[in-house]
Amino acid sequence: MSMQPWFRDAKFGIFLHWGIYAVDGVRESWSFFDGEIPHGQYMAQLDRFTADRYDPAAWAGLFARAGARYAVLTSRHHDGVSLWDTAHGDLDVVRRTPAGRDLVGPYARALREHGLKVGLYYSHSDWNHPDYASTRHEDRPAGEEDNPYAEVPAGQEDPAVWARYLDYRDGQVKELVTRYRPDLLWFDGEWERSERQWRIPELAGLIRAGAPECVLNARMLGAGDYATPEQGVPIEAPEGPWELCLTFNDSWGYRQDDDNYKSTGQLVRYLAETVGAGGNLLLSVGPKADGTLPAEQVERLEGIGAWLAKHSAAVYGTSAGLPPGHHYGPSTRSADGRTLYLTLFDIPRGPVGVRGLRTPVRRVSVLGTGAALDHRVIGGLHEVPGVLWIDPPRAADLDEHATVLAVELDGELDLYRGSGRL
Numbered sequence: 001m002s003m004q005p006w007f008r009d010a011k012f013g014i015f016l017h018w019g020i021y022a023v024d025g026v027r028e029s030w031s032f033f034d035g036e037i038p039h040g041q042y043m044a045q046l047d048r049f050t051a052d053r054y055d056p057a058a059w060a061g062l063f064a065r066a067g068a069r070y071a072v073l074t075s076r077h078h079d080g081v082s083l084w085d086t087a088h089g090d091l092d093v094v095r096r097t098p099a100g101r102d103l104v105g106p107y108a109r110a111l112r113e114h115g116l117k118v119g120l121y122y123s124h125s126d127w128n129h130p131d132y133a134s135t136r137h138e139d140r141p142a143g144e145e146d147n148p149y150a151e152v153p154a155g156q157e158d159p160a161v162w163a164r165y166l167d168y169r170d171g172q173v174k175e176l177v178t179r180y181r182p183d184l185l186w187f188d189g190e191w192e193r194s195e196r197q198w199r200i201p202e203l204a205g206l207i208r209a210g211a212p213e214c215v216l217n218a219r220m221l222g223a224g225d226y227a228t229p230e231q232g233v234p235i236e237a238p239e240g241p242w243e244l245c246l247t248f249n250d251s252w253g254y255r256q257d258d259d260n261y262k263s264t265g266q267l268v269r270y271l272a273e274t275v276g277a278g279g280n281l282l283l284s285v286g287p288k289a290d291g292t293l294p295a296e297q298v299e300r301l302e303g304i305g306a307w308l309a310k311h312s313a314a315v316y317g318t319s320a321g322l323p324p325g326h327h328y329g330p331s332t333r334s335a336d337g338r339t340l341y342l343t344l345f346d347i348p349r350g351p352v353g354v355r356g357l358r359t360p361v362r363r364v365s366v367l368g369t370g371a372a373l374d375h376r377v378i379g380g381l382h383e384v385p386g387v388l389w390i391d392p393p394r395a396a397d398l399d400e401h402a403t404v405l406a407v408e409l410d411g412e413l414d415l416y417r418g419s420g421r422l
Contacts, residue, residue: 054291067308125189276330
């Protein structure tokens with residue numbers, strides 16, 4: 001395990017799903033796997049993937065303004081098309097598309113120049129590799145319908161061919177590690193084989209040898225550093241470090257027909273709820289085939305950045321805040337444990353209450369404006385503390401997306417979690 005402090009403190013990252021699927025705006029890899037379009041039609045997109053307006057410095061600048069601290073690029077999705085000039089096979093954008101160049105290297109350099117950590121996505125599976133569909137998950141029952149891109153029927157497994165595929169995968173991962181020195185590797189496709197079949201311990205050793213501080217997600221089965229729930233803030237947060245990956249609309253990559261966008265306010269809410277539960281938000285951007293970013297996504301990233309610029313103290317370097325029931329909304333704690341940050345999504349109709357807080361409060365203010373708010377404790381009996389009531393902010397101090405109150409404590413946080421006198 002190699003979890004690094006930077007990951008826990010970062011809180012916000014960008015997930016870039018970019019590949020030939022952006023040409024026609026189809027689902028990445030899955031569109032041919034699930035038979036939505038013919039395989040030949042999917043692969044014909046190679047001829048029109050240009051990246052001719054790709055400006056990684058502009059990407060990195062936008063992500064930095066948005067408040068992201070890291071980004072993750074799909075170096076190779078399940079379709080097997082690599083965004084760099086791999087020596088393992090020839091299905092890459094350098095040899096097979098008009099782009100004609102390595103797209104990963106400039107991305108990594110631009111991120112580092114803007115102070116962002118470099119993440120690379122890589123799929124264990126490759127539905128275009130001739131050796132991939134040479135086995136099946138060892139726990140998959142015989143007789144279930146098999147997808148020919150991913151598995152063979154029971155009894156037709158070829159261990160030698162499968163070992164050859166793993167050598168190909170390991171070779172590509174070694175290239176990514178040695179050439180780009182990623183701070184994070186985000187694996188996917190793990191569900192199609194077992195930890196033993198994937199040779200996870202050997203792969204982890206290969207990565208650690210070249211990049212000992214590289215953070216790995218949990219889809220490196222048994223060797224990952226953090227969990228990766230998708231598309232919804234968990235009701236109960238995973239144990240240990242975790243990251244929610246989320247789309248702007250309903251698609252990971254560029255889909256010109258998907259206009260079901262979340263608003264900036266909704267995205268800020270996802271961010272606040274995720275960070276308040278102790279996780280990071282990884283928000284998926286889908287570049288177009290020419291390398292430009294959709295205007296709707298740029299606009300929302302700028303909006304998130306404006307909110308984060310005002311409320312950075314409540315996000316970066318914090319830990320999960322109050323447990324449910326103490327405050328009706330997400331909250332975070334400062335690194336020294338002496339400040340609680342309470343998020344208000346709606347305009348308060350009266351005083352804001354905090355229950356079960358034993359620690360005396362020194363001061364309450366509105367983050368971003370500094371406006372002080374009167375507060376008092378009312379009630380309580382024996383070991384049960386009274387309720388902290390905070391006067392609502394003035395209209396001028398409310399944020400259009402989410403208002404944050406900074407509650408400065410006179411000591412370490414001490415919460416009452418009991419049931420009272422029974």
